[in-house]
Amino acid sequence: MKMTRTKRLWFILLILVMWALGLYFNSIDAEKKSSHKHDATKTVTKSQTTTTADNGTVTKQTITNDDTEEEEEIERSYYDTIEDAVKGSNFAIDEEEGVSYTNKKVIKEKVLFLESETDALLFFIGNFIEDKDYTDALVVYKFKVKKEGNQTKYSTPTNATQIAAxxxxxxxxxxxxxxxxxxxxxxxxxxxxxxxxxxxxxxxxxxxxxxxxxxxxxxxxxxxxxxxxxxxxxxxxxxxxxxxxxxxxxxxxxxxxxxx
Incomplete structure (x- = not known):
């Protein structure tokens, strides 16, 4: 079937749009990867810790980007146990639904715990939506880790994801x-x-x-x-x-x- 001139123009336009979208998503991908690499070039230049009433501590830190020398202040709560750190999760709540899909208070079962000198990962089974949907989900929390004497402390979760069963x-x-x-x-x-x-x-x-x-x-x-x-x-x-x-x-x- 012979393609008319108008159809050819629409076809070419569609190809150009798809090409432009491809460039856009590639740039987003590159930006994310670049941002991820730059996370490793930040240094804690100031730190101040105060004790709270719930077996935790609050640490205010000034983080300096080694590449740009820009500073940002971060306040994190730290706990003696990973269980208390999980309970302290404070991720943003979805305004439309009024719930947080990543805030968990209950660890049904620990699956895997990995730890380095600066960070920790906890894989556990939790509720899909705390207090609303008690079906299971595999949850992953990332924490900052710090030493206070012989005590290892864990921050409130800094990142989270989950997979509904x-x-x-x-x-x-x-x-x-x-x-x-x-x-x-x-x-x-x-x-x-x-x-x-x-x-x-x-x-x-x-x-x-x-x-x-x-x-x-x-x-x-x-x-x-x-x-x-x-x-x-x-x-x-x-x-x-x-x-x-x-x-x-x-x-x-x-x-x-x-x-x-």
Missing amino acids: ESEKESYEYGGSKYEIQTSLNLNNAYQSFNLYPETTELQWGMSYDKNAPNLTINGEHPTKVIPIELDGDNCYFWYYEDLKYDSSKKVKISFKKTK
């Missing part, structure tokens, strides 16, 4: 075992926000409802650990790699076959 199960039932793993690699930690050593490693993690998940390999590599968990009464597995280099533009080999 219902959404994860739908992903598995819709696309199958490999699709579920691929989705985790693409979405869960794409910008390595939840990583203790983002300059040198790539922390990858996710879940699997496949009963053969203990045999999981990605590009021939076994996970650092596979942990059996239960979400909304269903048995499944949490898996993570301390360092798995992943490129979403390349084909990934996912297998659940048992290896020797």
Whole structure:
């Protein structure tokens, strides 16, 4: 069928719009990655701590950007235990719905805890929406860590994400075992926000409802650990790699076959 001049013009315009959108999203992606790299070049130049009545401390810090020498003041509460730090979560509330999807007060089950000298990560099972929706979700909190004498203290969570059990199960039932793993690699930690050593490693993690998940390999590599968990009464597995280099533009080999 012969294309008219008007249709050709519309077709060319559509291509130009798609090209422009591609440039826009690439620039956003580059900006995020650049911002992530610059986070590692900030230094605490001033620090003042006061004690609170709830077994915590409040620390006011002045953070200086090593590249621009700009200063910003940050106030964080610190607690003696990770459980108290979780209870102190104070993420913003959704104005329309009147709830916070990331503020949690109850740890139903600890799944994994990782810690460095400056940061900590806690993976746990919590309520999807605290006080409103008690279905399960895998929650990830990131904390700042500091030492006061022999005591390690944890800040109120600085970053958070969660995966609803219902959404994860739908992903598995819709696309199958490999699709579920691929989705985790693409979405869960794409910008390595939840990583203790983002300059040198790539922390990858996710879940699997496949009963053969203990045999999981990605590009021939076994996970650092596979942990059996239960979400909304269903048995499944949490898996993570301390360092798995992943490129979403390349084909990934996912297998659940048992290896020797």
